Amino acid sequence: MTAFRAETEFVGWLRARVSSTVPRLKLGIGDDAAIVEVTQGRELVLKADMSIEGVHFTRRLHPARSVGHRALVRSLSDVAAMGGAPKFALVSLVISKATTRAWLREFYDGMLALAERFGTTLVGGDTAVAAGKTLIDVMIVGEAERGRALRRSGARPDDRIYVSGRLGLSALGLRLLRSGGGRAHQAAIRAHLYPEPRCALGRYLSRKRLASAAIDVSDGLSTDLAHLCEASGLGACVWSDRLPTPELASALQPSASDSLDLALNGGEDYELLFTVPPGKAAQVPARLQGLPLSWIGQIRRSKGVVLVRPDGKRSTLRPAGYNHFGK
Amino acid sequence: MTAFRAETEFVGWLRARVSSTVPRLKLGIGDDAAIVEVTQGRELVLKADMSIEGVHFTRRLHPARSVGHRALVRSLSDVAAMGGAPKFALVSLVISKATTRAWLREFYDGMLALAERFGTTLVGGDTAVAAGKTLIDVMIVGEAERGRALRRSGARPDDRIYVSGRLGLSALGLRLLRSGGGRAHQAAIRAHLYPEPRCALGRYLSRKRLASAAIDVSDGLSTDLAHLCEASGLGACVWSDRLPTPELASALQPSASDSLDLALNGGEDYELLFTVPPGKAAQVPARLQGLPLSWIGQIRRSKGVVLVRPDGKRSTLRPAGYNHFGK
Numbered sequence: 001m002t003a004f005r006a007e008t009e010f011v012g013w014l015r016a017r018v019s020s021t022v023p024r025l026k027l028g029i030g031d032d033a034a035i036v037e038v039t040q041g042r043e044l045v046l047k048a049d050m051s052i053e054g055v056h057f058t059r060r061l062h063p064a065r066s067v068g069h070r071a072l073v074r075s076l077s078d079v080a081a082m083g084g085a086p087k088f089a090l091v092s093l094v095i096s097k098a099t100t101r102a103w104l105r106e107f108y109d110g111m112l113a114l115a116e117r118f119g120t121t122l123v124g125g126d127t128a129v130a131a132g133k134t135l136i137d138v139m140i141v142g143e144a145e146r147g148r149a150l151r152r153s154g155a156r157p158d159d160r161i162y163v164s165g166r167l168g169l170s171a172l173g174l175r176l177l178r179s180g181g182g183r184a185h186q187a188a189i190r191a192h193l194y195p196e197p198r199c200a201l202g203r204y205l206s207r208k209r210l211a212s213a214a215i216d217v218s219d220g221l222s223t224d225l226a227h228l229c230e231a232s233g234l235g236a237c238v239w240s241d242r243l244p245t246p247e248l249a250s251a252l253q254p255s256a257s258d259s260l261d262l263a264l265n266g267g268e269d270y271e272l273l274f275t276v277p278p279g280k281a282a283q284v285p286a287r288l289q290g291l292p293l294s295w296i297g298q299i300r301r302s303k304g305v306v307l308v309r310p311d312g313k314r315s316t317l318r319p320a321g322y323n324h325f326g327k
Numbered sequence: 328m329t330a331f332r333a334e335t336e337f338v339g340w341l342r343a344r345v346s347s348t349v350p351r352l353k354l355g356i357g358d359d360a361a362i363v364e365v366t367q368g369r370e371l372v373l374k375a376d377m378s379i380e381g382v383h384f385t386r387r388l389h390p391a392r393s394v395g396h397r398a399l400v401r402s403l404s405d406v407a408a409m410g411g412a413p414k415f416a417l418v419s420l421v422i423s424k425a426t427t428r429a430w431l432r433e434f435y436d437g438m439l440a441l442a443e444r445f446g447t448t449l450v451g452g453d454t455a456v457a458a459g460k461t462l463i464d465v466m467i468v469g470e471a472e473r474g475r476a477l478r479r480s481g482a483r484p485d486d487r488i489y490v491s492g493r494l495g496l497s498a499l500g501l502r503l504l505r506s507g508g509g510r511a512h513q514a515a516i517r518a519h520l521y522p523e524p525r526c527a528l529g530r531y532l533s534r535k536r537l538a539s540a541a542i543d544v545s546d547g548l549s550t551d552l553a554h555l556c557e558a559s560g561l562g563a564c565v566w567s568d569r570l571p572t573p574e575l576a577s578a579l580q581p582s583a584s585d586s587l588d589l590a591l592n593g594g595e596d597y598e599l600l601f602t603v604p605p606g607k608a609a610q611v612p613a614r615l616q617g618l619p620l621s622w623i624g625q626i627r628r629s630k631g632v633v634l635v636r637p638d639g640k641r642s643t644l645r646p647a648g649y650n651h652f653g654k
Contacts (some may be wrong), residue, residue, distance in 0.1 A: 025479060026370060031558070032405040032542060033374035033469070035476050040367050043353060047360035048417040048466060078359040090375040092419075092464045116424060126387045126464070137419045137453070137464040139375060142360070147630045149362050151354060231358070 003101035007127060014122075017108055022121045025088075034123035036088050038143060045084035045142035045149060049074035053133040061177050063081065064103045066193040068110030071136040076118060076197035077270040081216035083150040084142035086118055086199065090126040092137040099134065118199055148206045150214035150274070152231035159212050159275040161236060161297040162284060164198050166191075167221055168262025169246040170269050172254065177280025185248055195270040201288055204303040205274055210283055214274035220267040220321020225305055228273065238297035238317060264307075265320045275299055331429035332340055334454060340450075344435055349448045352415075354512055361413050361450035365470060365511055372411035372469035372476060373556035376401035380460040391430045393520040395437030398463040401545070403445060403524035404597040408543035410477040410533025411469035413526065418452040419464040426461065475533045477541035477601070479558035486539050486564060488624040489611060491525055493518075494548055495589030496573040497596050498579065505602055523596040528615055537610060541601040547594040547648020551576055555600060564633040565624035565644060591634075592647045602626055614641050 004010040016028045022028075027034040038044065051057060051071040062070070073091065079086045091111070095104070115122060120140065173192030176185055198216070203210040215228045221243075229236050244264075245259035254262060277286055283292060300306075305317040331337040342356045349355075353362040365371060378398040389397070391639065406413045418438070422431070442449060447467065470578060474582075500519030503512055525543070532538040542555045548570075556563050572586035581589060603611055611620060626632075632644040 012466055027476070031479050033372045033411065033467075034407040035409065035471065036371045036373060037473075038365055038371055044365055044371075044468070045360045046363060046415060046450055046468060047418055048419045048452050048464070049419065050419050050455055050464075052421065052455055057459060081359040082362065084360065088373060090373055090466055092377050094377065094379065094462065113340065123373055125375050126350045128377055128379055128381060128382065130379055130460070131457050133457070135421065135462065136377070137377075139417055139419075139466040140360075141371070141373060141468065144362065146364075149354070152358050229563045 003099060003104055003138065009145055009168035010127060014108065017112060018122045020105055025123060028121070028123050032065070034088070036123060036141070041146055042143040042301070043146050043149060045079050045082045045144050046140070047075050047078040048079060048137060048139040049078065051136045053135065061079070061174070062193065065104035065110035067136070068107040069114050069194050072111045072114050073195050073197050075138045075140040076097050076114070076120070077103055077216040077218060079140050079142040080197050080199040080202035081150065081272055082142070082144060082216050083202045083214065084144040085203060086120040086140050086142040087128065088141040089115060089120050090122045090139040090232055091122060092126045092127070094127065094130050094135040096132060096134055097129055126204060144206060148209065150202065150206055150211050151229045152213055152215050153230060155232035155234055155275040156277065156301045157214040157234060157299055157301045159277050159299040160281050160295055161225070161238065161246065161275050161299065162274070162293050163217065163271055163273050163296050164219065164291050164293055165199055165271040166244045166246055166270060167217065167269050168259065170195060171262050171266030172246045176252070185250065185252060188246065188248060190234060192268065195268065197270055197292070198272045201272050201291060204288055208283065210276055210280055211274040212277055217269045217271045217273050218267060220265040221273065222264045222305070222317050222320040223321030226319040229303070229305060232299070235300045235303045236297055236307055237300055239308050241310045242294060242296045244294045245290065264317065267321045330426060330431055334443060337454060337642055341435065344439060345449045352448055352450060355448070355450050361415070363450060363468070369401060369435065369470040369471055369472050370476060372406050372409045372471050373466070374402050374405040375464055375466040376405065376609050378463045388501070389520065391433035392437035395434040396441050396521050399438045399441050400522050400524050400597055402467040403441070403447070403526060404543040404545060406467050406469040406522050407529035408477060408541050408599055409469070409471060410475060410529045410541065412530060413447040413467050413469040415450045415468040416442060416447050417466040418449060419451065419454070421455045421457050421462040423459060423461055424456055425473045427492040445524065474538065477529065477533055477538050478612040479540055479542050479555045482540040482555060482559035482561055482602040482626045483509050483604065484561060484626055484628045486604050486626040487608050487622055488552070488565065488600070488602055488626065489620050490544065490548065490571065490598055490623050491528055491618050491620055492596065492598040493571045493573055494544065494596050494598060495586065495593035498547050498593030499573045499575070503579070508590045509585070512577065512579060515573065515575060519595065522595065525618070528599050528618060531615055535610065537603055537607055538601040539604055541599055544596045544598045544600050545594065547592040548600065549591045549632070549644050550646040550648030551600055553646040555602070556626070556630070556632060559626070562627045562630045562632060563624050564627055564635055566635050568637045569621060569623045571621045572620065591644065594648045
């Protein structure tokens with residue numbers, strides 16, 4: 001690592017950037033392992049997610065601060081989709097020899113700022129320098145009330161399907177970034193570079209026992225709804241005109257069919273997709289802390305997902321979400 | 328991934344290989360995150376360790392089963408050095424497109440056989456296919472009795488220094504593997520390909536409150552003892568003739584000075600290095616479940632580590648442990 005002479009120097013540098021006086025953190029970065037306390041009567045939520053250069057981000061499009069932010073969002077969002085509260089993070093990092101100290105500082109600034117906002121403490125990980133692509137693996141330890149975690153498998157026939165926020169905005173932001181014409185459209189670009197994990201919503205749905213099932217929309221609605229239906233052994237219908245498609249107040253606004261495609265298959269929105277029994281639907285607010293919640297469809301007994309158009313035309317919705325850099 | 332058509336197929340394949348009926352495992356592989364229960368009155372021990380092709384293993388020297396075994400040992404050994412009991416593992420895996428299903432089966436066979444022996448359940452992780460090197464990141468969630476975890480920083484002046492097992496055997500095994508002449512020396516080769524994490528010893532030292540400090544010998548005694556001394560703000564002396572150097576019953580037995588170098592700097596032994604207050608030294612057994620424990624030195628007030636030869640000659644022992652593939 002040219003930015004640091006040795007791993008011990010890097011660990012010291014990192015340790016100085018991370019708070020070590022956190023409740024229930026007994027031993028942080030620097031020993032064989034970290035030691036933390038957990039609250040009694042809670043269950044642990046465990047998740048790991050990798051971010052790989054050239055797959056999940058590129059140096060050209062993503063500033064280091066965004067790379068750090070997004071690497072953490074991937075795991076935080078999964079914990080949110082379980083209704084958990086993220087608490088501790090381990091971050092393993094493989095960086096190329098050419099990585100500068102400035103890049104690392106920005107990377108950790110982005111990651112640690114997000115971690116702090118969500119009450120998550122970096123307690124360890126591993127670091128290596130290698131030729132080739134940069135890779136980040138973030139592991140989160142979260143907590144959930146015993147027996148109340150939101151699973152993918154809990155949906156029942158006639159449950160209503162909801163989604164938070166707007167879908168497809170991140171994919172639209174990526175498109176604008178690639179074309180270089182998006183500086184005037186900060187909402188979409190920000191949605192792509194700095195997506196917001198929906199931890200408060202997940203906690204709300206879990207604590208109020210509102211949701212019967214939940215998943216985060218990381219691969220695109222078409223793919224993630226298929227996962228939820230498969231885990232629940234059921235199907236669904238989705239009304240196309242109820243989908244919260246991306247909106248831009250400008251000539252760059254995509255066409256209606258393009259908007260629909262972005263919302264269905266765009267991915268990386270990190271919104272929550274959840275189901276609510278009909279008897280509890282009246283308790284679902286239109287907005288939670290400013291975040292809109294849209295009723296977009298219904299769970300059905302028959303397998304598969306059907307997309308229903310305003311004119312009543314029905315078509316099978318196949319999982320077509322994609323990894324933006326994977327193809 | 329040529330071995331599997333899609334990630335869902337891989338996840339299904341993996342899920343079938345992993346036990347899902349484990350006490351306190353509430354939700355395993357396949358949802359947004361795993362859910363586990365932890366025991367009340369205990370603290371969590373958290374650790375992540377990466378294994379990178381070309382750095383920590385090569386396809387030529389290391390069978391897939393050994394790669395899986397060693398990737399898990401790295402984290403297990405750190406938990407052992409804290410006196411913790413490993414419970415749950417997340418495994419993130421980046422594999423090259425050319426990876427075969429046979430390699431993956433052997434890899435997981437090696438990892439899961441070791442995990443089962445040590446009461447550790449694989450509960451999740453992440454998987455990606457990418458060009459380039461294979462990489463494995465293993466995160467362990469372990470438990471330790473509240474306030475009894477073994478830290479690097481607890482050593483006091485005059486504490487005795489002990490090490491388990493034999494040091495340098497793994498490095499010798501690697502040398503034999505490289506030269507191709509080692510088939511008759513299974514002990515050394517086995518020590519390299521299938522090192523044993525010292526979890527029982529760590530638990531014993533923690534429960535009996537015997538050790539004042541502990542670390543695992545992963546980088547070589549000279550480096551890891553320096554870490555322990557630095558964390559404790561002290562120094563040490565080590566008697567060269569008390570070091571448990573590698574032994575081979577053959578003409579391939581290294582010379583005395585070579586043996587000493589292997590024991591001091593070989594690395595990857597995954598033995599435990601620990602300190603014991605003089606008043607408790609009588610309680611340290613010569614062997615624990617067949618594993619020899621050697622008294623090799625003493626903690627001193629003055630910084631730095633001194634190596635004392637049988638003839639009384641003293642020299643400064645500088646950290647010279649190395650990463651076998653890193654140079």
